[in-house]
Amino acid sequence: MGLLQVENLSVDFQTDSGIIPAVDSAKISINSGQVQGVIGESGSGKSVMALAIAGLLSPAATMRADLFNLDGHDLTRMSPAERQKLISSNISIIFQEPTSSLNPSLTIGYQLDETIRFHGGGTRKQRFEKAQELLAQVGIIDGKRRYKEYPHQLSGGLNQRVMIAMALACEPKLLIADEPTTALDVTVQSQILDLLLRLNEEHNMALMLITHDFSILSETTDKVYVMYGGQIVESGRTYNLLSQPYHPYTKALLDSVPHYGMHYKKGRRLFNLKGSTPSLDHLPVGCYLGPRCPYANKKCVQPPELRSLKGRKVRCHFPLLEEEN
Ligand code: SF4
Incomplete structure (x- = not known):
């Protein structure tokens, strides 16, 4: 089926x-x-x-x-x-304009953590590790640094990768x-x-x-x-x-x-x-x-x-x- x-x-x-x-x-x-x-x-x-x-x-x-x-x-x-x-x-969905889908006043890490928490969570440490794993999956190699940054500090392509990482949080x-x-x-x-x-x-x-x-x-x-x-x-x-x-x-x-x-x-x-x-x-x-x-x-x-x-x-x-x- x-x-x-x-x-x-x-x-x-x-x-x-x-x-x-x-x-x-x-x-x-x-x-x-x-x-x-x-x-x-x-x-x-x-x-x-x-x-x-x-x-x-x-x-x-x-x-x-x-x-x-x-x-x-x-x-x-x-x-x-x-x-x-x-x-x-x-089902997850990503949109055309990643910078308008992300909240400009919150760090990438906060927004990723919020999504992981919504889909099951775990301890703070487990959620951080999951976030790093998701960032690595979408090809963001310096995940620890990006985690602390805001959307305006990332290029459009990197923000779209972050959106894809968030979309993958629910597998x-x-x-x-x-x-x-x-x-x-x-x-x-x-x-x-x-x-x-x-x-x-x-x-x-x-x-x-x-x-x-x-x-x-x-x-x-x-x-x-x-x-x-x-x-x-x-x-x-x-x-x-x-x-x-x-x-x-x-x-x-x-x-x-x-x-x-x-x-x-x-x-x-x-x-x-x-x-x-x-x-x-x-x-x-x-x-x-x-x-x-x-x-x-x-x-x-x-x-x-x-x-x-x-x-x-x-x-x-x-x-x-x-x-x-
Ligand atoms: S208007 Fe054109 S597309 Fe519509 S049914 Fe007629 S031939 Fe087909």
């Missing part, structure tokens, strides 16, 4: 102007040791879906799911307190990394990705990478989910999906990325998907991509279902055939 299985996950936000559907009928499954990616533009619902899985939604949100199994436990049958306990001891079975490298310099980005992949291998920990960068997904993930307007519009094995997208939105995203090296073609114009991502409180009728889709047809005023196609899931009435790619 998979580590995490979620079906028909929906998240709505209650606002002054009405209910906003941020995630609509998402289906996710991930096994131990797998690396999966979620991609989409800002506002596509990928971060809200991650927060829902990690049990960190704000009180303004309402979440529903037909199935929510974690490590063999059915979360839909648990009380909120039981659910929260199970999630917090099995998670699933680590969700929401744009973990976006705020970092390019060379530091690859170090953090290498670290996440090493931890994934060493601990057989599942890793869910949320990003807007296809190059990260192509190098790291086994499976990709593409999100648009709060819905998963395509999912499948990474190589297949990137080399032959079936959904017009996946194709548009891929065609708008510059190519380098052997794929570089002089004079090639990048594809520009017209319009912008729909506001979640004013979603179009029928297919949400309809007003922007170059392949739209009158049938597209009917909402497409997510259906299976050659080992892939695609939400489109007219999935692209090979010759259209």
